[in-house]
Amino acid sequence: MSHISRILPVRAEELRSQFPAHRSCKEFATSHYHRTVHVPDGFIDAPTSAVTGVVAAAAVAVSLRGARRELDERTAPLAGLVAAFIFAVQMLNFPVAAGTSGHLLGGALAAILVGPYTGVLCVSVVLLMQGILFADGGLTALGVNITNMAIVTTVVAYAVFRGLVKVLPRSRRSVTVASFVAALLSVPAAALAFTLMYAVGGTTDVSIGKVAGAMVGVHILIGIGEATITALTVGAVVAVRPDLVYGARDLRQRLQLRVGGELVDAPAAEPAVPVAARSSRKVWAVGLVTSLVLAGFVSFYASANPDGLEKVAADHGIDKKTEDHSTADSPLADYGVKDITDARLSGGLAGVIGVGVTVVAGSAVFWAVRRRRTDDVSPSSTSTTAGSSA
Amino acid sequence: MDAVTASLEVSGLAFAYPDGHQALFGVDFSVARGERVALLGPNGAGKTTLVLHLNGILTGGTGTVKVAGLPVGRQHMAEIRRRVGIVFQDPDDQLFMPTVREDVAFGPAAAGLKGAELEERVDRALQQVGMAEFKDRPPHHLSFGQRRRVAVATVLAMEPEILVLDEPSSNLDPASRRELADILRSLDVTVLMVTHDLPYALELCPRSLILSEGVIAADGKTGEVLADDELMRAHRLELPFGFDPRSVTMGA
Amino acid sequence: MGAGHAHRLYRHGHSPVHGLPPHTKLAATFAFVVVVVSTPREAMWAFGLYAVLLALVAYAARVPAGFLLKRLLIEVPFVAFAVLMPFVAEGERVEVLGMSLSVSGLWGAWNVLAKGTLGVAASVLLASTTELRELLLGLQRLKLPPLLVQIASFMIRYGDVIADEMRRMRIARESRGFEAKGVRHWGVLAKSAGALFIRSYERGERVHLAMVSRGYAGSMPVIDEVTASRAQWSYALALPLSALVVCLLGWML
Numbered sequence: 001m002s003h004i005s006r007i008l009p010v011r012a013e014e015l016r017s018q019f020p021a022h023r024s025c026k027e028f029a030t031s032h033y034h035r036t037v038h039v040p041d042g043f044i045d046a047p048t049s050a051v052t053g054v055v056a057a058a059a060v061a062v063s064l065r066g067a068r069r070e071l072d073e074r075t076a077p078l079a080g081l082v083a084a085f086i087f088a089v090q091m092l093n094f095p096v097a098a099g100t101s102g103h104l105l106g107g108a109l110a111a112i113l114v115g116p117y118t119g120v121l122c123v124s125v126v127l128l129m130q131g132i133l134f135a136d137g138g139l140t141a142l143g144v145n146i147t148n149m150a151i152v153t154t155v156v157a158y159a160v161f162r163g164l165v166k167v168l169p170r171s172r173r174s175v176t177v178a179s180f181v182a183a184l185l186s187v188p189a190a191a192l193a194f195t196l197m198y199a200v201g202g203t204t205d206v207s208i209g210k211v212a213g214a215m216v217g218v219h220i221l222i223g224i225g226e227a228t229i230t231a232l233t234v235g236a237v238v239a240v241r242p243d244l245v246y247g248a249r250d251l252r253q254r255l256q257l258r259v260g261g262e263l264v265d266a267p268a269a270e271p272a273v274p275v276a277a278r279s280s281r282k283v284w285a286v287g288l289v290t291s292l293v294l295a296g297f298v299s300f301y302a303s304a305n306p307d308g309l310e311k312v313a314a315d316h317g318i319d320k321k322t323e324d325h326s327t328a329d330s331p332l333a334d335y336g337v338k339d340i341t342d343a344r345l346s347g348g349l350a351g352v353i354g355v356g357v358t359v360v361a362g363s364a365v366f367w368a369v370r371r372r373r374t375d376d377v378s379p380s381s382t383s384t385t386a387g388s389s390a
Numbered sequence: 391m392d393a394v395t396a397s398l399e400v401s402g403l404a405f406a407y408p409d410g411h412q413a414l415f416g417v418d419f420s421v422a423r424g425e426r427v428a429l430l431g432p433n434g435a436g437k438t439t440l441v442l443h444l445n446g447i448l449t450g451g452t453g454t455v456k457v458a459g460l461p462v463g464r465q466h467m468a469e470i471r472r473r474v475g476i477v478f479q480d481p482d483d484q485l486f487m488p489t490v491r492e493d494v495a496f497g498p499a500a501a502g503l504k505g506a507e508l509e510e511r512v513d514r515a516l517q518q519v520g521m522a523e524f525k526d527r528p529p530h531h532l533s534f535g536q537r538r539r540v541a542v543a544t545v546l547a548m549e550p551e552i553l554v555l556d557e558p559s560s561n562l563d564p565a566s567r568r569e570l571a572d573i574l575r576s577l578d579v580t581v582l583m584v585t586h587d588l589p590y591a592l593e594l595c596p597r598s599l600i601l602s603e604g605v606i607a608a609d610g611k612t613g614e615v616l617a618d619d620e621l622m623r624a625h626r627l628e629l630p631f632g633f634d635p636r637s638v639t640m641g642a
Numbered sequence: 643m644g645a646g647h648a649h650r651l652y653r654h655g656h657s658p659v660h661g662l663p664p665h666t667k668l669a670a671t672f673a674f675v676v677v678v679v680s681t682p683r684e685a686m687w688a689f690g691l692y693a694v695l696l697a698l699v700a701y702a703a704r705v706p707a708g709f710l711l712k713r714l715l716i717e718v719p720f721v722a723f724a725v726l727m728p729f730v731a732e733g734e735r736v737e738v739l740g741m742s743l744s745v746s747g748l749w750g751a752w753n754v755l756a757k758g759t760l761g762v763a764a765s766v767l768l769a770s771t772t773e774l775r776e777l778l779l780g781l782q783r784l785k786l787p788p789l790l791v792q793i794a795s796f797m798i799r800y801g802d803v804i805a806d807e808m809r810r811m812r813i814a815r816e817s818r819g820f821e822a823k824g825v826r827h828w829g830v831l832a833k834s835a836g837a838l839f840i841r842s843y844e845r846g847e848r849v850h851l852a853m854v855s856r857g858y859a860g861s862m863p864v865i866d867e868v869t870a871s872r873a874q875w876s877y878a879l880a881l882p883l884s885a886l887v888v889c890l891l892g893w894m895l
Contacts, residue, residue, distance in 0.1 A: 040720050042757020046680045064789055073860040074850045076789060077486070080796020081804075081846030082839075087797060088804040089835050095822050104835070113839060125794050132668075132777060133798075134651065135713065135765035138758065139675045203683075204750030206731050232829055236836025244843050445855055471857050478855075482803055483848040488775035488795060492865050497856035499863035508865070528774070530802055544856065 038137025048201025053143030066117030107153025108183035187223030405451030475545030535566030664780025673882035685892030
């Protein structure tokens with residue numbers, strides 16, 4: 001650590017006390033860099049930041065209500081401790097090769113372990129506190145950061161996870177596999193959400209195609225890492241305390257009876273609404289296939305008809321080219337609004353729209369099915385540590 | 391007991407966990423006001439289960455628990471929880487607020503106290519455990535022994551009828567152990583102490599109960615209980631190396 | 643207790659800024675950053691003025707320049723992206739030192755750097771002059787849902803405790819000769835993460851028990867409340883209001 005002190009005007013001891021876990025500058029640089037990928041102020045313009053702020057606030061409000069419905073008076077301590085867990089585990093180094101290491105983002109893990117509502121709350125609180133306490137991520141970018149990293153990842157991961165668990169055979173392995181895929185998709189989804197925000201409100205003039213390409217490319221790699229860590233961690237928890245895993249609620253251990261000196265499987269409890277269970281499985285399978293077809297179709301259509309998009313843009317007058325900053329007649333003009341009729345832009349934008357529609361469609365299917373289900377047994381009632389308190 | 395209402399009255403308490411494991415098989419005992427009683431017993435005897443019944447966290451078994459005449463049940467839960475102050479083993483679980491002051495204030499504030507009255511309670515409780523200067527510190531700045539003491543204060547602030555301590559001397563260095571013993575001796579409250587620390591029990595508690603296999607197996611003067619070799623052996627209780635209860639003259 | 647990466651920014655002090663009620667500081671900082679982000683990037687002088695304003699606040703708060711700058715250095719890796727921007731952006735280009743750079747890219751880089759850095763500086767000043775529990779009380783006063791603030795409070799209280807448990811697990815692993823060197827070791831690390839989750843969740847249940855034992859019935863008892871006088875609000879809002887003047891001038895000139 002001594003050579004760092006020659007570069008930065010601080011004492012080596014101070015650094016050592018602050019970053020005790022580091023053993024090399026490279027480790028410090030890479031792990032610390034990863035910690036501050038939160039979007040800073042000024043990256044996304046004010047109007048877009050405001051809109052994402054409202055979206056984030058609404059989603060958090062919904063999650064508060066949902067979490068309280070599930071956990072009741074245990075919400076604050078349980079969600080708080082899980083948030084502390086996410087906060088701590090984000091600092092765990094997963095070494096990749098000499099010097100570089102990956103880190104867990106945690107949205108998918110949170111969704112699978114404690115459910116979507118509590119998951120969104122936990123990651124949002126972590127991001128909020130990182131922004132306010134550690135100046136990690138801009139205060140005006142809180143809406144952007146929370147929407148990307150807390151909401152999109154968690155919702156997408158949970159939707160994919162539930163969908164897969166419904167169609168896969170009921171076993172612990174399915175839970176692990178579903179966790180992997182869910183986490184794998186959640187990361188590029190967040191990257192795409194960010195690209196969308198950038199397309200609408202980015203303050204720089206880098207072509208959206210380039211941004212999308214860079215973002216999605218890198219994030220697929222990160223997604224693989226995230227997926228591996230998430231699947232392994234979920235597997236580890238399910239092996240010891242499956243009752244604590246929200247996503248594994250449906251896996252109940254088969255009880256056995258001792259009949260005439262022999263162990264016999266107890267008859268499985270009748271599912272509450274057997275017809276609905278069977279048909280909901282079908283709905284999920286159909287939903288997944290539909291989403292994929294939709295994604296392919298829309299992307300194909302969009303990319304095959306860039307002129308169509310241009311025409312739409314021209315019809316609606318959103319193709320104004322703004323070049324002269326000094327004679328701008330509206331604040332928005334100065335934020336470098338990209339010309340949407342740019343060919344490269346429309347191509348990239350098409351891809352974004354395609355996946356965006358997929359995510360929305362998938363989530364819509366998920367919400368629709370969720371509403372029709374009867375109330376689930378939450379993990380709190382299967383806890384054996386203490387009975388109810390008053 | 392006699393004319394004065396007992397601080398704690400447990401009769402016929404039996405309880406089994408949802409997974410089928412029965413922990414208590416009919417526990418009967420009483421603790422008079424101002425008494426200091428030690429609850430001894432091997433691991434797995436049901437001591438923690440019993441403690442969780444005293445403030446109604448565990449319910450659903452048979453038998454009754456009465457605290458200063460008030461039965462433990464849905465009806466008077468808030469008052470029961472004020473009267474029974476449980477100090478759990480891990481102080482970190484009990485100090486969950488950002489500062490010591492807020493932790494100690496939590497109990498009385500939940501009972502409705504505010505403003506100057508609340509501050510007074512907090513100050514008094516902190517004085518009693520000797521932690522008044524640490525009022526505005528965050529809990530993780532305190533040593534383990536200090537956190538234990540603050541945990542006791544959080545419960546004292548509610549002015550309980552009976553103080554129940556779960557392994558109060560565990561993980562404390564000898565100096566902290568002594569400090570805690572001095573504090574407990576100075577308090578004017580009924581004390582029920584679950585402990586493995588037999589010298590500590592002898593030092594602080596004139597009376598001891600042995601809970602073994604879910605029932606009270608012995609109830610008597612601590613010195614006598616500890617000196618009864620057969621009884622001790624029968625319930626997996628052992629004296630520390632070199633410790634002879636018969637030779638202890640001071641303390642309880 | 644081990645704090646890992648959680649290097650708290652708070653610096654104990656008794657300056658007038660330290661003494662301001664937390665919700666006024668939160669509101670003022672947020673308003674300031676909004677004004678900064680809304681400023682046209684061409685008005686470069688405006689950003690200089692903003693920096694001066696922040697320097698004045700730092701002076702009033704008795705936060706040493708070295709401390710502030712050191713925190714800026716650590717928190718600004720997006721500088722790399724900003725540096726890259728003139729090379730990858732579109733639009734007309736200009737020759738600088740033999741390299742062809744995009745004009746709009748240069749402007750974009752300046753925009754991100756200036757606004758991002760000012761945002762970080764403002765955040766650092768806020769965090770370094772406001773105690774943790776004060777920040778939480780301030781957020782609650784600013785109408786953040788109490789449940790959310792409570793969750794945040796627990797997160798902060800137990801963040802260190804859990805990070806410490808994680809550290810102990812690492813020490814236990816290493817004491818048994820395990821050193822994580824590649825992807826093939828992720829299984830072991832994930833098992834530790836899984837164990838950590840279980841411990842954290844169970845601790846959450848125990849904390850709930852402790853809360854219930856002290857009379858918790860679903861909502862946190864009110865222990866403290868923050869208030870602010872008009873004078874304090876004026877003092878705090880001086881920063882964003884002067885910034886607003888600069889911003890408006892930036893638009894008009």
